[in-house]
Amino acid sequence: MASLTFNGVWKRYDQVEAVKDLNLAVADGEFLCLLGPSGCGKSSSLRMIAGLEFISDGDILLDDRRINDLEPRHRDIAMVFESYALYPTKTVFENMANPLRLRKLSKDEIDRRVRETARILEIERLLNRRPSQLSGGQKQRVAIGRVLVREPQAFLFDEPIAHLDAKLRARMRGELKHIQKTLGTTTVYVTHDQLEGMSMADRMAIMREGVLQQVGTPHEVFNRPTNVWVATFVGDPPMNILNAEVQAADGGLVARAPEYTITIPAQQAAALSSARLTDNKVQIGVRPEALTLSSVRDPQHPIAGRIYAVQPLGDVEIVDVRVGDDRILVRTELGTISNEDMNAPVFLGYKPEKLYFFDAVSGQAVY
Amino acid sequence: MTTNPRTGTRDDVTQVQDDRADVRGDDLLPGPAVDARDQVVRGRGSRIAGVVITAFLGLYVIWTLVPFYIMITSSFKASDAAFALPPEGDWGGAVSQLFVFSPTTEHYRGLFAQGEFERYFTNSVVAAVASAVISVVFGTTAAYAISRGRFRGKRDLYFWIISTRMAPVVAVTVPLYAIFKNFALLNTLPALILAYTVFNLPFAIWILKGFFDSVSYEIEEAYMVDGHSRWQALWKIIPLVAPGLAAVVVLCILLAWNDFIFAAVMGGEAAKTLPVATQGLKSASGIEWGQIMAAGVVTVAPMLLLGIVIRKYMVQGLTMGAVKQ
Numbered sequence A: 001m002a003s004l005t006f007n008g009v010w011k012r013y014d015q016v017e018a019v020k021d022l023n024l025a026v027a028d029g030e031f032l033c034l035l036g037p038s039g040c041g042k043s044s045s046l047r048m049i050a051g052l053e054f055i056s057d058g059d060i061l062l063d064d065r066r067i068n069d070l071e072p073r074h075r076d077i078a079m080v081f082e083s084y085a086l087y088p089t090k091t092v093f094e095n096m097a098n099p100l101r102l103r104k105l106s107k108d109e110i111d112r113r114v115r116e117t118a119r120i121l122e123i124e125r126l127l128n129r130r131p132s133q134l135s136g137g138q139k140q141r142v143a144i145g146r147v148l149v150r151e152p153q154a155f156l157f158d159e160p161i162a163h164l165d166a167k168l169r170a171r172m173r174g175e176l177k178h179i180q181k182t183l184g185t186t187t188v189y190v191t192h193d194q195l196e197g198m199s200m201a202d203r204m205a206i207m208r209e210g211v212l213q214q215v216g217t218p219h220e221v222f223n224r225p226t227n228v229w230v231a232t233f234v235g236d237p238p239m240n241i242l243n244a245e246v247q248a249a250d251g252g253l254v255a256r257a258p259e260y261t262i263t264i265p266a267q268q269a270a271a272l273s274s275a276r277l278t279d280n281k282v283q284i285g286v287r288p289e290a291l292t293l294s295s296v297r298d299p300q301h302p303i304a305g306r307i308y309a310v311q312p313l314g315d316v317e318i319v320d321v322r323v324g325d326d327r328i329l330v331r332t333e334l335g336t337i338s339n340e341d342m343n344a345p346v347f348l349g350y351k352p353e354k355l356y357f358f359d360a361v362s363g364q365a366v367y
Numbered sequence B: 001m002t003t004n005p006r007t008g009t010r011d012d013v014t015q016v017q018d019d020r021a022d023v024r025g026d027d028l029l030p031g032p033a034v035d036a037r038d039q040v041v042r043g044r045g046s047r048i049a050g051v052v053i054t055a056f057l058g059l060y061v062i063w064t065l066v067p068f069y070i071m072i073t074s075s076f077k078a079s080d081a082a083f084a085l086p087p088e089g090d091w092g093g094a095v096s097q098l099f100v101f102s103p104t105t106e107h108y109r110g111l112f113a114q115g116e117f118e119r120y121f122t123n124s125v126v127a128a129v130a131s132a133v134i135s136v137v138f139g140t141t142a143a144y145a146i147s148r149g150r151f152r153g154k155r156d157l158y159f160w161i162i163s164t165r166m167a168p169v170v171a172v173t174v175p176l177y178a179i180f181k182n183f184a185l186l187n188t189l190p191a192l193i194l195a196y197t198v199f200n201l202p203f204a205i206w207i208l209k210g211f212f213d214s215v216s217y218e219i220e221e222a223y224m225v226d227g228h229s230r231w232q233a234l235w236k237i238i239p240l241v242a243p244g245l246a247a248v249v250v251l252c253i254l255l256a257w258n259d260f261i262f263a264a265v266m267g268g269e270a271a272k273t274l275p276v277a278t279q280g281l282k283s284a285s286g287i288e289w290g291q292i293m294a295a296g297v298v299t300v301a302p303m304l305l306l307g308i309v310i311r312k313y314m315v316q317g318l319t320m321g322a323v324k325q
Helices: A042-050 A091-103 A107-121 A138-148 A164-185 A194-200 A218-223 A228-233 A266-274 B044-076 B079-083 B091-099 B105-114 B117-148 B154-163 B169-184 B190-214 B218-228 B230-258 B261-267 B272-279 B289-320
Strands: A006-015 A016-026 A031-035 A056-063 A077-081 A154-158 A188-190 A204-207 A213-214 A239-248 A252-257 A262-263 A282-287 A291-294 A303-313 A314-323 A325-331 A345-350 A357-361
Touching: A006 A042, A006 A228, A006 B154, A006 B218, A006 B261, A016 A042, A016 A204, A016 A213, A031 A042, A031 A164, A031 A194, A042 A154, A042 A188, A056 A266, A077 A138, A077 A164, A077 B218, A091 A107, A091 A138, A138 A164, A164 A194, A188 A194, A194 A204, A194 A218, A204 A218, A204 A228, A213 A218, A213 A228, A218 A239, A228 A239, A228 A282, A228 A357, A239 A325, A252 A266, A266 A357, A291 A325, A291 B289, A314 A345, A345 B105, B044 B105, B044 B289, B079 B289, B105 B117, B117 B154, B117 B230, B117 B272, B117 B289, B154 B190, B169 B190, B169 B261, B190 B230, B218 B230
Parallel strands: A031 A188, A031 A204, A077 A154, A154 A188
Antiparallel strands: A006 A016, A006 A056, A204 A213, A239 A252, A239 A282, A252 A262, A282 A357, A291 A345, A303 A314, A303 A345, A314 A325
16 A cells, blocks of 8 residues: 655646646545546546556656656556456456466465455356456446455546446445445545545545646535535535625625625625625525525525426425526425425525635635 | 455445345346347248349359369369260250269379479468468557557558558559569569568558457556556457457468469569469460369368358458447
């Protein structure tokens, strides 16, 4: 096991800059999730660790050793591929034994390790099958098994559960996290699904268009996003963003839009007045679960809107409300509103301490 | 309840009800061999079509096989019997002459009695096999590079390689002759091997690139991350392109084996191959039809055998590479 460090790493493909000046440290034994939409450079970063892509600029360190020019086979890093990449001509046993055979382990040791790993992954009965005889979930387990037998310096996962169905994905999240915690192997996990990052990672590194946006624990990223983009990328349903203008009133600050006026809490008002907003334009972020709904207007529910759609989800429902030209999602207990007809009037309330303010031009959060 | 020594997990901790991991046995057994076509109810129209198709295919088979039949029987007939004409109007006699004769091996004996024919046969084998091997080895590495590599001008390079196949044989014969002459290669087997490789190599690259394209790159990457070098990874995925290799081997051998013009122009006596040697049986003193037929049989037989041995891979090879699954 080892720590991993990116020092000003760039990846360029001809004209495209896939990864721009990435600086990131993964601690020994840490589960780090590289998160971002497709094309954000997360896979390129992972493949540079594995040695499957050249590093255009900068260094990648494994512990304190620079591994830029090391061939993949000499890096002692194991990787699970998105397509599983099982060896089609080999049985499950041979797939898992392959990396061990190269390391010249004894036959008994190989046999012992493969069977033990197979038992952890519950694929013992599949050992004599070939990949073409396996379901997607089984292939994925074999692919994981092939890296687990090795006890490498680090695990790399490239969207390993993206192609499984939703139920199996939910279960595999738990299993992967459990396995990683028991083995304590440094892990870099690439995904576009924020839920996987939130639920499994010790820390998340969120990338967009090759630029690292924020690194932090899931809690930090969720509760203190650095900018609008991270705020709306993490969380489901996503954070609502409202456009407003900051104005002075009654000795404090308010955010004003045609449909509503929001009093800005004192602490954030102070931050906002020291921030240099362009034309006083601000974006207000509020998570669906920080909003409340009422059928009648009262002091707690000052913002008037109309129902656009209601999505019941068992015990809660997502209410899609139209306020002016904006659409706002509200996560609320089932039965909060009696009239779910389209265009029925509803009133929104918010918890002032749960509001986020972003510079409308730069997108940076103001705390 | 045992404790896993390596991970410290108890077995029962990770035991989760998983319906998916247990593929039921019947999911894996091959089902009864039902061909969708068997279940189509055939109407009268399709029956007529079937008769027409069968008749056409029957005629086609006869059309294809008759020359072979005549070649083989003639090679075993005494010269006078081969050209004997039945009396006019004697159709029964004509037919019986096709089937009834007393076989003789005199033409084969005559062919090999010259003492040179074995050498021509060997020349043919060496030229064909050597050019096929060279084409497969370099074709594999080049196709792999083109399929996997990222470099500037890749498409142009690929097109250039294929385009060399577009020139007709006669167009390159004269330039090659001049080149070989300068390198003192005329009338040698290496000249023929090189000439065949000129045509076989682009073809091999073209076919094999399709095969490599259809093999997921992640499989090689998995091998490399597992601890293999790139060469080892390439070697490991060779079984996945084996049908392509088989097709390339056969087609390369066929091209060289059937070639006449290069062998005639550059081979000379020292590197005479079977087609040229057969042509030589037509001399000023007469045409040795019996021996020509025997030479034809000797020429065709190895290729027939090769085709039969490798036919399974070839059909797969010719369809699979081109069609992306």
